[in-house]
Amino acid sequence: EVVLTQSPGTLSLSPGERATLSCRASQRVSNGFLAWHQQRPGQPPRLLIYGASNRATGIPDRFSGSGSGTDFTLTISRLEPEDFAVYYCQQYGYSPLTFGGGTKVEI
């Protein structure tokens, strides 16, 4: 099983600041098959990024993903009020599919 470790657990920032979230895999993620999902309080998750760096439909360009192998990063260039949420990385190259523990971005 591919274990995904996200850091930090909580990120305390202000609107307008830059957020950098990390996701480290216990083994190489096949073909860069890594996604990022955002979950706002009381809502289901929403796909942000797939294939490590591709934005999903309708996702603003302030969100960007990068990385390969075992180290991946989600960057939010300038935080908007609606971006304060929990972010999960997920690998889908191996079964079982696995999620990281999440990073909470708070004000």
Add this chain to the structure above:
Amino acid sequence: EVQLVESGGGLVQPGRSLRLSCVASRFTFDDYAMHWVRQAPGKGLEWVAGISWNSGSIGYADSVKGRFTISRDNAKNSLYLQMNSLTAEDTALYYCAKSSGTYYYHNYYIDVWGKGTTVSVSS
């Protein structure tokens, strides 16, 4: 807009069974693999099971293997999760999720989530 609507959750005693359903609309259901993902109260996301378009590729998390069965009925645009021998550790919000791909439940990302149905296991 793609829609996934889960149902079948509720309060159930330990050791009993429950069957979850997910009805899909506004996309061609039998063109895509599907998943169940759960979230225990206050916790993160846990993949439960996945199924390819024709049920030829199916996978489970170790935590549910042998107790849960994922299935689909393409004629009814529906996904199911049969849950047996439930324990308190199965208490969670269960999400139905659409895959971006067809032939396998892995190698494709989850691109749409339902709103979920709550399962509570308690005596």
